[in-house]
Amino acid sequence: MAQPVTWQTIQNEALRRIREREWKPGEMIPHEAALAEELGCARATVNRALRELAAAGFLERRRKAGTRVALNPVRKATFDIPIIRHDVEGRGAAHGYRLLERKEAEAPAGVTAMLRLPARTRLVHVAALHLADGAPFCVEDRWINPQAVPTLGEADFSGLSANEWLVQNVTLSGGSIAFFALPADARLAALLGCSVGAALFRVERTTWAGAVPITAVTLTYAPGYRMTTAI
Amino acid sequence: MAQPVTWQTIQNEALRRIREREWKPGEMIPHEAALAEELGCARATVNRALRELAAAGFLERRRKAGTRVALNPVRKATFDIPIIRHDVEGRGAAHGYRLLERKEAEAPAGVTAMLRLPARTRLVHVAALHLADGAPFCVEDRWINPQAVPTLGEADFSGLSANEWLVQNVTLSGGSIAFFALPADARLAALLGCSVGAALFRVERTTWAGAVPITAVTLTYAPGYRMTTAI
DNA sequence: TGTGGAGTTATGTATGCACATATTTGGTGG
DNA sequence: CCACCAAATATGTGCATACATAACTCCACA
Numbered sequence: 001m002a003q004p005v006t007w008q009t010i011q012n013e014a015l016r017r018i019r020e021r022e023w024k025p026g027e028m029i030p031h032e033a034a035l036a037e038e039l040g041c042a043r044a045t046v047n048r049a050l051r052e053l054a055a056a057g058f059l060e061r062r063r064k065a066g067t068r069v070a071l072n073p074v075r076k077a078t079f080d081i082p083i084i085r086h087d088v089e090g091r092g093a094a095h096g097y098r099l100l101e102r103k104e105a106e107a108p109a110g111v112t113a114m115l116r117l118p119a120r121t122r123l124v125h126v127a128a129l130h131l132a133d134g135a136p137f138c139v140e141d142r143w144i145n146p147q148a149v150p151t152l153g154e155a156d157f158s159g160l161s162a163n164e165w166l167v168q169n170v171t172l173s174g175g176s177i178a179f180f181a182l183p184a185d186a187r188l189a190a191l192l193g194c195s196v197g198a199a200l201f202r203v204e205r206t207t208w209a210g211a212v213p214i215t216a217v218t219l220t221y222a223p224g225y226r227m228t229t230a231i
Numbered sequence: 232m233a234q235p236v237t238w239q240t241i242q243n244e245a246l247r248r249i250r251e252r253e254w255k256p257g258e259m260i261p262h263e264a265a266l267a268e269e270l271g272c273a274r275a276t277v278n279r280a281l282r283e284l285a286a287a288g289f290l291e292r293r294r295k296a297g298t299r300v301a302l303n304p305v306r307k308a309t310f311d312i313p314i315i316r317h318d319v320e321g322r323g324a325a326h327g328y329r330l331l332e333r334k335e336a337e338a339p340a341g342v343t344a345m346l347r348l349p350a351r352t353r354l355v356h357v358a359a360l361h362l363a364d365g366a367p368f369c370v371e372d373r374w375i376n377p378q379a380v381p382t383l384g385e386a387d388f389s390g391l392s393a394n395e396w397l398v399q400n401v402t403l404s405g406g407s408i409a410f411f412a413l414p415a416d417a418r419l420a421a422l423l424g425c426s427v428g429a430a431l432f433r434v435e436r437t438t439w440a441g442a443v444p445i446t447a448v449t450l451t452y453a454p455g456y457r458m459t460t461a462i
Numbered sequence: 463t464g465t466g467g468a469g470t471t472a473t474g475t476a477t478g479c480a481c482a483t484a485t486t487t488g489g490t491g492g
Numbered sequence: 493c494c495a496c497c498a499a500a501t502a503t504g505t506g507c508a509t510a511c512a513t514a515a516c517t518c519c520a521c522a
Contacts, residue, residue, distance in 0.1 A: 005476080006474095006475070006476080007475075007476085015404065018402050019402040019404060019440060019441075021402075025399060031501090031502055031503080032502075032503070033502085041476075041477085042476060042477045042478065043477090043478090043503095044475095044476075044477070044478085044505095045475085045476060045477080047503075047504075047505090048475090050503095051503095051504085057311075061502090061503065061504095062484080062485075062502085062503080063483065063484040063485060063486095063501090063502060063503045063504070064483090064484060064485040064486055064487095064500085064501055064502050064503070065484090065485065065486070065501095065502075065503090066501090066502060066503080067502085067503085071399070072314060072317075072398055072399065073398065073402070073403075075311070075312040075398075075403065076309050076310070076311055076312070077309065077310060077312055077408050078307050078308065078309040078310075079307070079308060080288075080306070080307055081306040081307070081308055081462075083303060086303075167303055167304065167306075168256065168302075168303065171246075171249050171250040171252075171304070172304075172306065172462075173246065173250065174461065174462055175461070175462040176459060176460070176461050176462065177308050177459065177460055177461075177462055178457045178458065178459040178460075179410055179432065179457070179458045179459075180432050180455075180456060180457040180458065181412035181413075181430040181431055181432040181433075181454070181456075182412075182430050183429070183430040197428060197430075198414070198430075199412040199413050199414040199428075199429075199430035199431065200412055200430065201410065201411050201412040201432075202412075205462075207462070209250060210250075223412070224411075225411060225412075226409045226410070226411040227409065227410045227411065228407060228408065228409040228410075229407070229408055229409075230405065230406070230407050230408075231312075231403075231405055231406040231407065231408055231436075231438070236506085237505070237506080238505075238506085262471085262472055262473080263472075263473070264472085272506075272507085273506060273507045273508065274473095274507090274508090275475090275506075275507070275508085276505085276506060276507080278473075278474075278475090279505090281473095282473095282474085292472090292473065292474095293472085293473080293514080293515075294471090294472060294473045294474075294513065294514040294515060294516095295470085295471055295472050295473070295513090295514055295515045295516055296471095296472075296473090296514090296515065296516070297471090297472060297473080298472085298473085
């Protein structure tokens with residue numbers, strides 16, 4: 001009548017042993033078959049529990065070598081990249097949106113380099129201001145590869161932001177993301193209603209569908225913005 | 232001798248169908264048994280492939296209801312929280328470290344609130360400056376709960392940073408993290424060698440072992456720092 | 463016309479087995 | 493003593509099956 005042992009039980013037990021130093025950092029732990037017998041479950045169950053712990057960075061596993069407790073448990077944080085509208089609404093504010101520009105032009109060198117496109121490729125540039133309860137929230141500055149998005153012409157971005165349109169119309173498969181701080185220049189200061197030189201938070205992102213570059217975007221947030229997540 | 236169909240094969244095939252709009256956003260997809268038969272593998276294999284896609288945000292699954300393509304695929308970024316020394320060394324620079332302060336004191340209200348401790352609890356405060364090739368890299372400002380870390384007294388943090396010591400001596404189980412930009416005040420400007428008001432990137436983190444608060448830390452990086460990761 | 467409960471169904475997960483694959487280890491020959 | 497190969501072994505994965513669990517559907521009954 002013993003309730004079945006689930007992989008989560010095993011995982012919690014393993015975490016407990018790690019936390020309480022029963023298994024010490026750098027030390028080998030019993031192999032799957034031994035744990036399965038000890039804990040009264042199948043090896044597959046142990047495998048799933050440990051596999052996820054390894055993915056989370058608590059354990060290091062290698063075939064034949066076995067499993068050891070990670071010496072420097074690399075903490076991994078995962079956080080959502082929400083649609084800006086959802087981000088605003090999640091903060092209890094009403095989302096507003098103003099399209100500033102939409103035109104095809106030669107992309108600056110920094111953009112073509114990030115997207116690994118030939119210099120001076122013509123891309124579609126979209127600039128917009130997102131508002132929260134009428135106050136400036138975020139400036140979206142985006143270059144889109146029209147080759148990768150055939151239906152781009154149909155979207156005018158006057159009502160729906162490029163941010164949202166792309167999420168719904170293109171399936172991405174990868175990319176890179178960077179966070180940093182930068183001082184406001186005159187344009188950003190005017191748009192975000194802050195003084196020149198104010199400390200702004202920026203997210204810079206490139207996205208790809210396979211090997212095809214889709215878009216490069218910078219999101220520059222008004223002062224006071226905090227991006228948060230749970231570990 | 233058809234090679235065995237692995238879960239990764241299934242996953243790629245599913246991603247392809249999503250990317251190429253064979254399965255449209257919001258639409259139900261065939262149930263596991265049907266896919267297993269179509270693709271010539273066991274249901275468990277399909278399950279694993281789809282389970283991971285759901286975890287990654289591409290699919291939404293509910294018992295009995297079935298599986299549908301996520302309407303707003305929430306992009307998730309996961310990134311490592313490295314030890315600062317590794318971060319510096321990974322950038323090809325030599326890591327330096329200077330302890331600025333280590334003393335027990337009443338924690339400020341903001342810190343006790345974040346750690347859900349009574350106001351005016353006495354905590355250990357550690358402040359340090361990390362250097363990259365001798366240049367200021369990051370200011371570490373940390374409050375540690377001595378109750379949660381019995382061996383804290385043994386560590387003097389003059390050689391090994393608190394950042395690194397804690398990672399190796401305490402197993403964390405959770406916490407929260409926030410990123411934002413802030414202007415340099417006089418102290419930060421002096422430490423980081425920038426002008427007052429310069430735009431700085433800050434990471435604010437609290438960590439817990441179960442329900443026990445361990446530490447609250449702010450890492451403030453010198454101008455020019457970028458935190459990057461792949462999506 | 464509801465309304466609650468039973469049946470149905472898709473996903474979630476445990477199990478035992480088999481085999482694949484990566485490494486370590488130990489032995490063998492130059 | 494070193495280079496190289498073979499055996500041993502821990503993890504990685506697939507499969508068939510069984511049962512658990514959530515939740516939608518529909519029917520019976522008030």
